[in-house]
Amino acid sequence: MQHKKDWYKDLVIYQIYPKSFKDGNHDGTGDLKGMTEKLDYLKELGINAIWLSPVYASPNVDNGYDVSDYFRIMEEFGTMEDWEAFRDGAHERGIAVIMDLVLNHTSDLHDWFLMSRSSKDNPYSDYYIWRDPDPQGGPPNNWMSVFGGSAWEYVPERDQYYLHLFAREQPDLNWDNAQTRDRIFDIIRFWNAKGVDGYRVDAISYLDKGLDGRADMNEVIGTAACVNLEGTHRYIKEMSAKTFAPDNLMSVGEVNINNEQDLINYSSSSSGEFNMSIPFILPIVEIETWSPEKMKRDLKKEYEVLKKDGWWARFLSNHDKPRQVSLYGNDGAYWKESAKMLASYLHTLPGTPFIYQGEELGMTNIQYSSIQEYDDIDTRNYYETMLQKGLSPQSALAEAQRISRDNARTPMQWDSSAYGGFSDHRPWLGVNPNYKTINAEQQMADETSVFCFYQKLIALRKEHPLMAHGDFQMCCDETGPVIAYSRSLNGETWLAVHNFSDQNQVLCHEKIHTDTPVILSNYENVQLHSKTVMLRAYESVILKLA
Ligand code: GLC
Ligand code: CA
Numbered sequence: 263m264q265h266k267k268d269w270y271k272d273l274v275i276y277q278i279y280p281k282s283f284k285d286g287n288h289d290g291t292g293d294l295k296g297m298t299e300k301l302d303y304l305k306e307l308g309i310n311a312i313w314l315s316p317v318y319a320s321p322n323v324d325n326g327y328d329v330s331d332y333f334r335i336m337e338e339f340g341t342m343e344d345w346e347a348f349r350d351g352a353h354e355r356g357i358a359v360i361m362d363l364v365l366n367h368t369s370d371l372h373d374w375f376l377m378s379r380s381s382k383d384n385p386y387s388d389y390y391i392w393r394d395p396d397p398q399g400g401p402p403n404n405w406m407s408v409f410g411g412s413a414w415e416y417v418p419e420r421d422q423y424y425l426h427l428f429a430r431e432q433p434d435l436n437w438d439n440a441q442t443r444d445r446i447f448d449i450i451r452f453w454n455a456k457g458v459d460g461y462r463v464d465a466i467s468y469l470d471k472g473l474d475g476r477a478d479m480n481e482v483i484g485t486a487a488c489v490n491l492e493g494t495h496r497y498i499k500e501m502s503a504k505t506f507a508p509d510n511l512m513s514v515g516e517v518n519i520n521n522e523q524d525l526i527n528y529s530s531s532s533s534g535e536f537n538m539s540i541p542f543i544l545p546i547v548e549i550e551t552w553s554p555e556k557m558k559r560d561l562k563k564e565y566e567v568l569k570k571d572g573w574w575a576r577f578l579s580n581h582d583k584p585r586q587v588s589l590y591g592n593d594g595a596y597w598k599e600s601a602k603m604l605a606s607y608l609h610t611l612p613g614t615p616f617i618y619q620g621e622e623l624g625m626t627n628i629q630y631s632s633i634q635e636y637d638d639i640d641t642r643n644y645y646e647t648m649l650q651k652g653l654s655p656q657s658a659l660a661e662a663q664r665i666s667r668d669n670a671r672t673p674m675q676w677d678s679s680a681y682g683g684f685s686d687h688r689p690w691l692g693v694n695p696n697y698k699t700i701n702a703e704q705q706m707a708d709e710t711s712v713f714c715f716y717q718k719l720i721a722l723r724k725e726h727p728l729m730a731h732g733d734f735q736m737c738c739d740e741t742g743p744v745i746a747y748s749r750s751l752n753g754e755t756w757l758a759v760h761n762f763s764d765q766n767q768v769l770c771h772e773k774i775h776t777d778t779p780v781i782l783s784n785y786e787n788v789q790l791h792s793k794t795v796m797l798r799a800y801e802s803v804i805l806k807l808a
Pocket of ligand 2: 290292
């Protein structure tokens with residue numbers, strides 16, 4: 263595909279979590295063949311880009327986020343030919359292919375690491391972060407890994423520890439080594455040559471570890487201690503200039519944003535890093551701290567900071583978060599209303615929307631009845647930690663259910679047949695039992711469905727550049743559950759109003775009249791009065807003010 267400057271601004275990106283999307287060869291695990299079969303479904307939804315979570319060879323300790331060979335496809339997912347068929351199928355339908363790049367770490371079974379750990383003097387010795395034991399014995403410092411336990415692992419062959427900010431099986435690459443960086447860029451060039459249109463770059467805020475004293479030694483979690491150091495930005499700029507920029511490839515970094523400067527560094531075009539960024543927030547933090555008020559504050563701030571020279575990635579769910587309708591909406595009494603309200607919110611914000619698979623059906627969180635049914639490494643570790651803290655098994659399970667990344671990883675619900683039509687074989691992770699009522703087949707045939715609502719929003723976005731490019735202005739109180747904003751372009755102005763609560767609300771705006779045209783709403787009728795719109799539970803309306 264040819265990529266014009268700024269083409270990423272007009273994308274609607276659909277994230278596929280390959281293991282859970284569609285099983286094409288009857289073994290209970292999603293794969294490339296299955297994805298290719300479902301391209302028509304995605305075309306019908308209307309999206310124009312797919313971000314594939316990792317499909318590279320991997321021992322799957324962290325579901326593909328531990329890559330053992332970047333030049334090969336994971337066996338469970340198929341072959342390179344299958345990937346090429348998928349790419350061609352996507353391109354034929356005008357859908358761009360965005361690959362996930364996991365470059366902070368590799369799998370501990372990657373050849374580089376197997377050599378690196380074998381001795382202190384081999385060509386790969388310096389490809390990872392090795393340190394001597396503390397003079398008093400034990401690991402070089404007190405850093406903990408994201409998935410629990412020390413961030414350092416001892417290797418007797420070298421009498422040294424290696425750093426792993428994530429799982430023990432995910433050793434961190436040494437980006438300070440220019441040769442390592444060149445080899446990493448070769449990986450990207452390989453995929454560029456295969457016709458990839460863009461990249462989502464995984465966990466990329468920790469390349470510079472700052473172990474020479476620049477890391478924040480008051481922090482115990484390794485990723486927090488070394489986040490956003492100077493070298494990280496230098497390396498990202500180098501990567502971008504050498505690999506993404508020459509072909510205008512789209513890039514989005516999964517990053518940590520702690521202040522305005524971080525946002526500018528990662529998501530403004532003049533800084534030369536990424537086109538936009540996905541801020542990483544720990545699920546538990548998001549669950550416990552989100553509120554409509556916070557959303558409003560963030561929206562306003564992020565808009566102001568980036569409006570001149572940057573861009574926004576918009577998403578409410580992904581493979582690391584609870585399902586959006588369970589988190590921000592109401593997956594009980596107002597399931598349908600809130601799923602649609604969230605859709606409307608996502609698509610009317612300035613920036614590029616990211617839809618996570620199943621979100622367009624309003625898929626919900628899962629509650630397995632035992633910890634054994636969970637697959638996510640993070641959930642399992644978290645459960646153990648809760649037990650060690652003294653929680654009863656039931657309470658530990660309840661905690662794990664709440665934060666589990668498996669909430670978003672249950673198999674796609676295609677139809678009401680066994681296993682939700684995901685596979686005819688028992689799936690690797692249990693299907694959500696609500697597949698009989700929440701599934702694609704049923705929703706595609708129902709004009710009032712969540713699926714059709716997404717379809718309408720995506721179609722609107724294609725028709726009206728205002729949705730992606732229009733100016734943005736907050737039009738609501740700073741407090742309360744109503745989020746309202748206007749979008750304007752070339753003399754046209756829309757007002758989007760969303761009620762993030764199950765209570766009736768009112769939004770006042772002086773340009774609203776009883777006959778203001780309604781662009782879209784998630785209720786059958788809209789209650790307009792002079793200068794106000796009345797909102798029922800999770801109601802969302804888009805009005806044309808001018
Ligand atoms: C990112 C991924 C997550 C993975 C982690 C380590 O946060 O989204 O799924 O576990 O990086 O690669
Ligand atoms: Ca399969």
